Amino acid sequence: MTVATFLSRRERFALVASTNDIAREWLASDVPEVCLAVADEQSAGRGREGRAWLAPRGVGLLLSLGFRPAWLPPTQAWQLAAVTSLAMAEAGEEVAGLRPGAVRLKWPNDLYAESGSNVAKLGGVLGETDGLGTDDPRAIVGLGVNVDWRAADFPADLAGQMTSLREAGGDHPIDRAALLESFVERLEASVVALRAGRFDAPEWVARQLTTGRLCWLELPDGTVETVRAVGVDTDSGALLVEDPATGNGQQKVHSGEIRHVRLSEPRVAATSGKAAARGGV
Ligand code: BTN
Numbered sequence: 001m002t003v004a005t006f007l008s009r010r011e012r013f014a015l016v017a018s019t020n021d022i023a024r025e026w027l028a029s030d031v032p033e034v035c036l037a038v039a040d041e042q043s044a045g046r047g048r049e050g051r052a053w054l055a056p057r058g059v060g061l062l063l064s065l066g067f068r069p070a071w072l073p074p075t076q077a078w079q080l081a082a083v084t085s086l087a088m089a090e091a092g093e094e095v096a097g098l099r100p101g102a103v104r105l106k107w108p109n110d111l112y113a114e115s116g117s118n119v120a121k122l123g124g125v126l127g128e129t130d131g132l133g134t135d136d137p138r139a140i141v142g143l144g145v146n147v148d149w150r151a152a153d154f155p156a157d158l159a160g161q162m163t164s165l166r167e168a169g170g171d172h173p174i175d176r177a178a179l180l181e182s183f184v185e186r187l188e189a190s191v192v193a194l195r196a197g198r199f200d201a202p203e204w205v206a207r208q209l210t211t212g213r214l215c216w217l218e219l220p221d222g223t224v225e226t227v228r229a230v231g232v233d234t235d236s237g238a239l240l241v242e243d244p245a246t247g248n249g250q251q252k253v254h255s256g257e258i259r260h261v262r263l264s265e266p267r268v269a270a271t272s273g274k275a276a277a278r279g280g281v
Contacts, residue, residue, distance in 0.1 A: 006188045008032040017044040020142040023066035027138045035066040059149035061176055064142040071195050074132040078237035079199050081127045083190040084141045085109035091182035096169035104209040107239045112209050113168040117263050120163035122146055148174045201234035208232050216260040
């Protein structure tokens with residue numbers, strides 16, 4: 001096992017309110033980047049859009065990374081969350097024995113397992129930034145993954161939408177420590193690359209679950225639209241959707257949540273795109 005040299009501080013906690021809060025406190029008290037807080041359990045884990053993130057002790061990997069991305073243009077801060085998800089997708093495939101590419105990303109960076117006509121959430125990312133564009137930029141990338149959680153123990157109201165690496169791999173126990181080490185090793189390589197101006201855009205594009213599919217997109221004002229996703233924009237992190245007025249052309253979605261992906265019909269060929277918008281970190 002290689003020891004990650006890019007981590008300035010790494011600590012594992014039995015119980016915290018939220019690992020994002022730990023990373024934020026560290027950044028506020030001058031801990032250098034990249035810092036990593038991991039918890040066995042959270043008492044107030046947060047998801048996006050004010051949701052809670054719940055995971056019983058010991059079955060999930062709950063972590064937050066703290067960055068000081070003065071080396072990254074603020075318009076590219078979304079890439080911190082993207083490399084985090086990509087590193088976890090590859091690590092998850094390795095430890096669960098899944099085929100490469102089996103873990104998909106649902107824009108912007110949530111982790112999904114796709115099997116046949118079924119798709120279920122494996123993990124989610126909560127990015128929080130402060131002071132981007134100033135001389136003291138801070139970014140926290142929180143990641144929660146369902147790891148060694150048995151389907152029989154999933155909460156009844158979520159059982160149809162969620163899965164775990166254990167279940168995706170055929171009900172084999174998953175070693176959370178091995179997953180963490182594999183993730184850290186992969187993340188180190190991609191953060192080093194990102195610092196040198198290299199982002200693995202083809203990999204981020206290839207893993208997107210939504211491309212070519214009809215989706216229900218909830219916009220920040222709460223309205224829900226049915227859109228066809230046609231790709232993601234590798235300059236800005238935006239979701240690209242077919243222009244509803246013309247049926248062709250592309251619109252960039254800067255923020256929003258995909259509530260549902262329709263898997264029951266064939267994909268429409270994807271197009272590539274370059275544009276300007278933020279998926280958010
Ligand atoms: C989502 O899908 O809504 C995002 C979930 C993010 C959950 C992780 S768990 C570790 C970190 N700490 C938190 O409080 N949230 C993130």
